[in-house]
Amino acid sequence: MDPLIAVVGATGTGKSKLAVDLASRFNGEIINGDAMQMYRGLPIITNQIPVDERNGIPHHLLSCVDLDEEAWRIGKFKKETLRLIEEIRARGKTPVLVGGTHYYTQAVLFKDQLVGEGSEDEDGPEPSTELVSTSEKWPILDSPPEVLMEKLTEVDPVMAQRWHPKDARKIRRSLEIYFQTGRRASEIYAEQQMMKNEAVSKNEGLLRFDNTLIFWVHAEKEILNSRLNARVGDMLKQGLMSEAQAMSDYLRDKRSEGIDVDLTRGVWVSIGFKELAPYFEALQQPEKSEKELEELRLTCIESIRNATRQYGRSQIKWIRNKLWKSLSDAGMTHRLYLLDSSDVGNWKTCITEPSEKLVQTMLDGEPTPDPKSLSELAKTVLGAKEEQTREKPESTTKCFTCEICRKTMAGEEQWKIHLTSYGHKRGLKSAAKKAERDAYFRKTELESQEAPESEASKV
Template sequence: MNPLIAVVGATGTGKSKLAVDLASRFNGEIINGDAMQMYRGLPIITNQIPIEERNGIPHHLLSCIDLDAEAWRVGLFKREALRIIEDIRARGKVPIIVGGTHYYTQAVLFKEQLVGEGVDDESEREQLTEFSSTSKKWPILDSSPEVLLEKLREVDPVMAARWHPRDGRKIRRSLEIYFQTGRRASDIYKEQFSQKRKAMDQEEGLLRFENTLVFWVHAEKEVLNARLDARVDDMVKQGLMTEAEKMSDYLREKASQGIEVDQTRGVWVSIGFKELAPYFKAIRDGEASEKEIEDLKRNSLELIRIATRQYGTSQVKWIRNKLWKALTEAGETRRLYLLDSSNVSDWSKCIAGPSEEIVQLMQQNKPTPDPKSLSQLAAAEFGAKEAQAQKREQTDPIGRCYTCDVCQKTMATEDQWHIHLNSHQHKRGLKSASKRTQRDEYFRKKELEAKGIQALETEPGS
């Protein structure tokens, strides 16, 4: 039983260490699944695992493209990763994919998914590659979200009811699908959802590889945030400033050659460079005082800490929502194991030991433990997801938005809707609405009484 192992989780939780541990234990090789770590020459900013910590394990797709290269689109990554997986297995080894760009990993784990579902913005744009020029062909796509939503209500009311009125990107995406294919996105989604259900009924499976294990290295939020703040300080000691300055000098050199680098894509959006860019600019301009320069540096580093914490939160959100949804659709949530790395001193007990035991059981074709049994954190996370699944309608692949007429707010999911109904804001809104109704009723009665008196006064003989 030769498994495909995937290691996911927020930045700073220990994904790379676990991948090396498993590769060392089970004769494996590692495939990098982090878009930023594919760039060479920036090991600190992109948080690449140091060579001395790799234990001699081969790492594929790590530090393999130049600074001027665009980040790989998910289709290219999937093709290369699948080719490497085949090669690793042909040599009798275990492929282990690890990284924080979770839509890369998810594209490898699962067969084709719903258009616009289960993948992030980048891969959504790729699924219909011609869409890069659609605004030229259909100028309405450059309109405001209000105009786009009005048009979508006209051509695809089901999808229009699905998206939040201010979510212009998703509204635009649904219109793009309609214009490009001549079919409503809602019909496409339903058709693909039906195909998935049929595949499940026929036991074909939605996972690309039968023997798949996904380890989610997770930590309590407060613990992780403190760890990430400390890691930024360590990165500074290791040479973060030098790498960021190297990137800044690269841009200046390109500018002197008349070459404009798109800083909205690729490695230029990595955390650690864009936050420090104003600092290096101030140094080059030479107009700021020493104190202003130092303050700018301190503020830039704080922005890096904030961005790192936010990125970690978004990675966890992806796992809880999109990865869990894909596993649920495939009927394979039992493949996901949460490993609690809140206390790194218990690494062997909480991470290495359980993960090795699970892999070994799968290789021996023996039953693996209940994912909720590994820790209290795992029980809490998965218990909450299972409770949500019981309440949610499983047969609707599209869903809809919920609008509160009292509070004039729109919620994108049923869970958000129920949270809103129980919120203090909604309850205050109900009270205010009730008072307004009572007030309006009072004045209406007064108005009717006044009209009645006036009518009596105008009658003959009054």
Template sequence: MLSVRSIWPGRRAIMDPLIAVVGATGTGKSKLAVDLASRFNGEIINGDAMQMYRGLPIITNQIPPAEQNGIPHHLLSCIDLEAVAWRIGKFKNETLRLIHDIRSRGKLPILVGGTHYYTQAVLFKDQLVGEGPNDEDGFEPTELDSTSDKWPILDAPPEILLQKLREVDPVMAERWHPKDTRKIRRSLEIYLQRGRPASEIYAEQSRLKREAVQNSNGLLRFENTLIFWVHAEKGVLDTRLNTRVDNMIDQGLMSEAQTMSDYIHKKQSQGIQVDHTRGVWVSIGFKELEPYFTALRQADVSQEELEDLRQPCIESIRSATRQYAVSQIKWIRNKLWRALLEANRTDRLFLLDSSDINDWKKCIAEPSEKLVQCLLHNEPLPDPKSLSELARAVLGAREDQGDDQPSKCYTCDVCRKTMAGEAQWKIHLNGHGHKRALKSAAKRAERDAYFQRQSQKA
């Protein structure tokens, strides 16, 4: 086992290595983290919000103790059931403290988890805006209470929200599609919370980013960071996730979910309402089964009726798990990639193909070990696209697209449609539908002109 100190004695404070493992649920992140920690004398920091809750190892997909190989796992199973999930700032500060502590003992910190707005806050330096779980445009809510209680306009119909946003922040109003109510609402909420248009804050953030790059300070918090993206082909992953849900059922998921349901029922009988929209109560596997446990408490529901309800609930867990994986991958493709692009460090993101789980050593273990060796010995890293065909296809596609974040919306008065981003606008203009609409509009204009001339003659 290698020691971080033994590789470059006296240079630890200069190197400050950090390994991060990201990816969708079910791809093998936890196994890779344990493999690397075992090989390079590391300790693991959990970056999954749900896995921080104790007493629910199955429903939160915690790595079993038998598979931890004696490696210390920090921030795993560490908060009580009723606790609110940690806010980004708290997670970041505690993780940075742990990283410093792990390094001080000559060990390698490995951050692993699927709550990617957590891991990204650690990977990149403080900026004016951070990423939040329900906030795609970049601000973490500053209040725990509902902001609509303070600003009732936030509960207004979408058209009213957009009209108000046009008054206070026309730049952001132009950016969002009229049907994208959540983003419109969030932009208006930012203005109400901060007293400044979100567009101004974004502009200031961009300026600070440019200055950081120009001053060679970099945007990565730790220069010697290596990010492993454990990925798998969609069809393979979907099948794997369906099987995993079935295994979780066999291992006791129903029992854990019932414990959660009984806890809520007990609190309600005491006149205490539990917020189902926060904390562990939003974990996949509980909310989908709640209708079943509600029916289970009703004396007039037969066993046959319960079983008819149980199966659709389990299928909902499978579907929600697959959808969650899609959202995790989307985050990496868009937000993490964009942050690395702005930092000029896309060369630090390495995709590992876990599609063939039986070939783990060749596809995952060996290439990841070689990359960490290169990092720790300060040797040149290979082109991330060279690791596999999947890496070449996925990362190559992202490089070709660059930073494709929509900057504004375009409305076609002819077709009465609104497109988000210049790319979609160009596609629309060159589409057959738009061209047919132009011809129809020209014919209507010609017909109207003809009737107008006839009326004037009369």
């Protein structure tokens, strides 16, 4: 049996600790699936597990990318991770994949290829070691959302209908796929869906590895938020400001050399640096007083706390929606086990023991229990997802624009809600009155034009 253990979850829930626990118990090696933690020399900003907490377990793809290297695309990460999984298994060990960049880990877990993944990495020449923005190749990618949407509507109208006109990131990504591959993203998505449907009809597994267990380390919302706030304080004590200062100095040196660094990719979008960037820029302005600088520093730190909580929510949203849907399509939702880490003082009972028991059960070839049976939190969260899946199967998202209210809604459900809303009904009445007034004025104007003609005919 060749098992694969995957550990997912929001930042601050204890994923890295669980990965070390399981690797220690089952003779494993860990593969990092967090895009930020791949960068070398930034252990605090990227929240890398300290060396003294790794229990001597090898950690792959951790601190392996320099600041001046091209950020890894999904295709390159998947290719390297699959190679590592084979090597780890060849040594008679168990691969443990852990990370918070869930679209990275999901590309490894499932056979269905993600759209546009690594087209340059896999089919073209090796990428340059310089940080070059894709917008240098296609300047239109730096345009405002309305310009991006106009171009996407021209080259891929089907995809344009899926995105909200103000969702610049998704519109930009669809255009980037078109420019990189020479094909419409909508066509690639359609092919992937067809391959999925064929695999399901043939009863072929969509999971890449049959013996896969996925552990979702989760915590109650308020507890996690409090934990994340405290984490930012710990990071500051450990030297967060020094790392952010070093990154800021690096950028300044590059600019002095006439080199533009793409700040929209890679470690430059990591939480902790981009929020502190205004502070380090202000330090270079002699007119700023110490009081102003300190106020700005505190504001930036609060922004880090807010961004960290928001990132945690987005990670949970990905698991609830994207990961769950992929597992549902594969008929494998029973492979996702939620572990409640709300009470870290009870780690052994709530996390270590149940996870080790589940892995051992799978290794023994015995059926694993219902994931909802592990805890009340698992019962609540997973039970709700099962009920939602039964009641409302997901459909392809499409945007609808109300010409009367000048609003755009993403999805048929939001569109239906809008159509029955008070604002829309009020808009309909207003539009009807306006049409009535316009018709009256047109009629009056027409009558006034006809009157002189009538008098002239009498003469």
